[in-house]
Amino acid sequence: MKKQKIDISNLQPLIALILMAVAMTMMSDHFATKDNLFNVARQISVNICISVGMTMVILTGGIDLSVGSILAFTGAVAAGLFKNGLEIEGMNLFVGTTLFGAICIALVVGVFLGWFNGLMITKFKVPPFVATLAMLTIARGLTMLYTKGFPITQLGGQFNYIGTGWFLGMPMPVWISIVVISVSVFFMNKTRTGRYIYAIGGNERAAILSGIKVNKVKLFVYMIAGALAGIGGLLVTARLDSAQPNAGMGYELDSIAAVVIGGTSLSGGKGSIIGTVIGAGIIGVLNNGLVLLNVSPFWQQVIKGLVILLAVIIDKIQKEK
Amino acid sequence: MKASATDKAIIEARKITKQFPGVLALNNVDLRVYAGKVNAVVGENGAGKSTLMNILSGVYTEYDGELLLDGQKIKFKDTTDARNVGISIIHQELQLVPQLSIAENIFLGREPLTKMRTIDRQKMEEESRVLLSKLELDADVNGKISSLRIGQQQIVEIAKALSFDVRVLIMDEPTSALSESETTTLFKLIESLKRDGVAIVYITHKMNELTQLADFVTVLRDGCSVHESAVKNIPVDDVVKLMVGRDIQDFFVKQPHVKGDVRLKIENMSMKKSGKSGKYLLKNISFDVHASEVLGIYGLMGAGRTELFEAILGLHPTRTSGTVCIDQKSIKISSPDVAIKAGIAFIPEDRKHDGLVLNMAIAHNISLASMDKILKNGLLSANLEQKQAEMYREKLKIKSTSSSQSVAKLSGGNQQKVVVSKWLATDPKILFLDEPTRGIDVNAKNEIYKIIDDLAVEGIAIVIVSSELPEIMAISDRIITLCEGRYSGEFARAEFTEEKILHAALPQ
Numbered sequence: 016m017k018k019q020k021i022d023i024s025n026l027q028p029l030i031a032l033i034l035m036a037v038a039m040t041m042m043s044d045h046f047a048t049k050d051n052l053f054n055v056a057r058q059i060s061v062n063i064c065i066s067v068g069m070t071m072v073i074l075t076g077g078i079d080l081s082v083g084s085i086l087a088f089t090g091a092v093a094a095g096l097f098k099n100g101l102e103i104e105g106m107n108l109f110v111g112t113t114l115f116g117a118i119c120i121a122l123v124v125g126v127f128l129g130w131f132n133g134l135m136i137t138k139f140k141v142p143p144f145v146a147t148l149a150m151l152t153i154a155r156g157l158t159m160l161y162t163k164g165f166p167i168t169q170l171g172g173q174f175n176y177i178g179t180g181w182f183l184g185m186p187m188p189v190w191i192s193i194v195v196i197s198v199s200v201f202f203m204n205k206t207r208t209g210r211y212i213y214a215i216g217g218n219e220r221a222a223i224l225s226g227i228k229v230n231k232v233k234l235f236v237y238m239i240a241g242a243l244a245g246i247g248g249l250l251v252t253a254r255l256d257s258a259q260p261n262a263g264m265g266y267e268l269d270s271i272a273a274v275v276i277g278g279t280s281l282s283g284g285k286g287s288i289i290g291t292v293i294g295a296g297i298i299g300v301l302n303n304g305l306v307l308l309n310v311s312p313f314w315q316q317v318i319k320g321l322v323i324l325l326a327v328i329i330d331k332i333q334k335e336k
Numbered sequence: 337m338k339a340s341a342t343d344k345a346i347i348e349a350r351k352i353t354k355q356f357p358g359v360l361a362l363n364n365v366d367l368r369v370y371a372g373k374v375n376a377v378v379g380e381n382g383a384g385k386s387t388l389m390n391i392l393s394g395v396y397t398e399y400d401g402e403l404l405l406d407g408q409k410i411k412f413k414d415t416t417d418a419r420n421v422g423i424s425i426i427h428q429e430l431q432l433v434p435q436l437s438i439a440e441n442i443f444l445g446r447e448p449l450t451k452m453r454t455i456d457r458q459k460m461e462e463e464s465r466v467l468l469s470k471l472e473l474d475a476d477v478n479g480k481i482s483s484l485r486i487g488q489q490q491i492v493e494i495a496k497a498l499s500f501d502v503r504v505l506i507m508d509e510p511t512s513a514l515s516e517s518e519t520t521t522l523f524k525l526i527e528s529l530k531r532d533g534v535a536i537v538y539i540t541h542k543m544n545e546l547t548q549l550a551d552f553v554t555v556l557r558d559g560c561s562v563h564e565s566a567v568k569n570i571p572v573d574d575v576v577k578l579m580v581g582r583d584i585q586d587f588f589v590k591q592p593h594v595k596g597d598v599r600l601k602i603e604n605m606s607m608k609k610s611g612k613s614g615k616y617l618l619k620n621i622s623f624d625v626h627a628s629e630v631l632g633i634y635g636l637m638g639a640g641r642t643e644l645f646e647a648i649l650g651l652h653p654t655r656t657s658g659t660v661c662i663d664q665k666s667i668k669i670s671s672p673d674v675a676i677k678a679g680i681a682f683i684p685e686d687r688k689h690d691g692l693v694l695n696m697a698i699a700h701n702i703s704l705a706s707m708d709k710i711l712k713n714g715l716l717s718a719n720l721e722q723k724q725a726e727m728y729r730e731k732l733k734i735k736s737t738s739s740s741q742s743v744a745k746l747s748g749g750n751q752q753k754v755v756v757s758k759w760l761a762t763d764p765k766i767l768f769l770d771e772p773t774r775g776i777d778v779n780a781k782n783e784i785y786k787i788i789d790d791l792a793v794e795g796i797a798i799v800i801v802s803s804e805l806p807e808i809m810a811i812s813d814r815i816i817t818l819c820e821g822r823y824s825g826e827f828a829r830a831e832f833t834e835e836k837i838l839h840a841a842l843p844q
């Protein structure tokens with residue numbers, strides 16, 4: 016009785032994930048090897064970081080389309096600062112930046128862009144779809160301006176380690192996503208703000224009347240989404256050893272897909288971080304499996320779309336019962 | 337006239353059984369409904385009344401047992417199917433689309449068309465106007481539903497049900513949000529429907545409506561039908577006894593309250609209508625409430641009762657003026673969280689929109705406005721939260737499978753009990769209640785009166801709005817009346833009479 020009950024709606028995507036993994040194991044010798052599984056885990060770690068933030072945003076009844084662009088911009092800022100330091104033209108000011116400093120500044124940039132999203136949504140009542148769509152192009156534009164359209168490459172081993180290194184027998188990105196998951200699951204289940212996020216998405220008016228500072232919570236959630244997109248940006252940049260100006264394009268879609276497959280309702284109030292992680296896992300296993308099975312990339316896209324539809328339909332049928 | 341065995345029921349339910357996960361909502365229930373008769377269905381909260389109606393009207397299609405229409409077996413595929421044979425339902429929880437207009441809601445999904453196949457707005461509005469005037473609702477048919485009070489929305493819902501060709505009209509607690517005069521209008525309408533041969537199923541928790549309105553009564557208890565007869569053959573007290581399954585001795589008797597200091601003082605509270613009309617919804621209202629006092633606020637629909645609460649709570653800070661003092665200290669309430677911090681709790685009238693997060697668990701709803709109480713080292717304690725929920729579940733007899741059940745799965749009355757629990761859990765200094773017993777059964781009502789009474793004895797200041805005069809007279813120490821947004825009278829308990837209070841509440 017004391018233990019928190021496991022939400023049954025989480026179980027369904029998990030079963031799907033297990034079935035897929037079993038099927039893949041039978042179809043490909045390579046799938047269930049340690050190397051490949053770590054490979055999958057590393058690949059999905061970026062999507063997991065973004066999707067955790069996306070889950071919180073969607074739980075409040077919002078959406079964040081700007082995560083891919085914010086990811087690119089923060090990645091570029093981190094790479095640029097690390098490699099070239101902070102140079103302010105016209106003032107003859109040059110500050111070298113350590114890796115840690117570069118990372119911190121990049122994350123602050125992510126938080127700031129998320130804050131801007133939240134401000135538009137709470138203060139100026141711009142619908143989340145529109146506000147974050149605008150940020151999608153704004154942050155992409157900023158990335159282009161900052162990089163002048165060219166990748167920032169050859170960042171060096173230290174930076175690279177975040178994306179490709181190993182620590183205690185596991186790839187760094189996997190460690191990072193585990194930390195992100197643990198902290199956010201704890202946050203959602205154990206803190207007031209976590210509970211308020213559900214309440215706001217479930218019934219905003221009742222939340223206001225319960226004394227919840229709805230705008231503050233929303234602002235916070237978009238800031239978190241920005242920060243997590245920032246972490247995603249660091250991971251992508253570190254893995255490629257370069258910040259690409261068009262990194263993260265379309266990532267918002269994979270992220271929304273993970274959230275939806277994981278059973279979170281797009282109208283808010285219902286869902287979980289764990290569900291999303293499983294959703295990201297399903298997409299990851301699917302991507303990996305289709306490659307292993309030599310399915311053409313064009314078909315891969317078609318199949319991915321169909322899986323998303325299937326997941327949502329099964330979820331609907333289940334709920335109507 | 338008594339229905340003999342030869343009278344044919346229009347619709348008949350036979351041995352209906354409905355199982356929800358963990359709950360047997362209906363167990364072998366029979367029901368017969370006759371042309372031109374009103375069949376009342378009564379029972380405690382969660383007895384299965386709404387579930388039965390949902391089966392009769394095609395909302396639930398999976399159940400055991402059978403339905404007979406004019407003696408022929410029938411199975412509805414959906415609500416449209418049921419409507420096509422003349423079965424129309426007014427649900428307990430309103431089902432209107434808030435963003436659409438009254439007329440659009442009434443004709444939703446079957447808009448009249450012009451020759452050009454576009455929507456015939458004129459016809460739609462015309463017919464809506466006729467329906468509304470029949471129900472004596474004075475509202476613009478092009479006005480949005482969201483701008484209406486819940487009672488007015490209820491009337492639109494009734495208008496909608498009547499706009500179909502009805503043979504069987506099901507009404508699930510239609511008067512729970514209506515004022516007295518609206519109820520009278522509705523009853524007149526029901527009489528005329530009866531004359532037209534419409535069969536009516538009528539669910540209510542107000543026992544006086546039984547004798548006023550019903551020809552037959554069916555009593556449900558825990559999903560079983562325990563009694564069925566003509567109303568005149570059974571005294572109301574026995575009906576209540578059958579509902580509860582035992583004698584209820586402890587009817588509510590108010591305790592004396594020793595009035596304390598002034599807790600809350602409102603001065604010159606005014607609130608403008610939204611938009612540019614410059615009209616006032618509230619004008620210069622002043623009153624105070626003392627510790628250990630129950631102040632009743634009575635007024636007709638539109639008198640500004642709910643608006644007064646909303647104004648005090650800081651829901652419309654830009655349109656509100658006036659001062660609020662709590663314990664002699666002036667306080668500026670710009671939003672509900674300030675009010676809650678200052679010790680005010682507010683049990684709203686509209687549980688679905690203002691009170692509950694429907695897909696959240698009972699326990700989570702109860703703790704939502706008082707999260708501090710379930711924190712341990714700054715973190716939520718599932719244990720404390722559960723304990724609190726269990727306490728209220730027991731105290732208010734919230735019928736549910738567990739405290740982690742989602743509120744959406746509860747019957748209407750039990751949802752209301754969750755809202756009440758949520759606000760009691762905030763340990764308020766000042767408690768506002770807006771129609772707190774809406775949809776709550778006789779027995780649980782007494783339970784809530786007792787809780788309010790005890791809270792007053794403990795020193796809490798209580799302000800209660802109710803459109804049921806007997807209710808407000810039973811529990812209040814003092815009553816003030818509002819009329820068209822203005823203060824219109826005040827009565828000490830010794831002076832309470834229905835006539836005087838009603839007179840003060842009526843526009844002069």
Ligand SMILES: Nc1ncnc2c1ncn2[C@@H]1O[C@H](COP(=O)(O)OP(=O)(O)OP(=O)(O)O)[C@@H](O)[C@H]1O
Pocket residue numbers: 356357359360361379380381382383384385386387388428735736744745746747748749750775777
């Ligand atoms: N969708 C559902 N899922 C699970 N249980 C349900 C559902 N709907 C109703 N129930 C349960 O079935 C029982 C009967 O509910 P119902 O709504 O019919 O009660 P009621 O007699 O209308 O009560 P009230 O007077 O409070 O409106 C209750 O115990 C309720 O919790």
Ligand SMILES: [Mg+2]
Pocket residue numbers: 385386387428508747748749
């Ligand atoms: Mg009901």
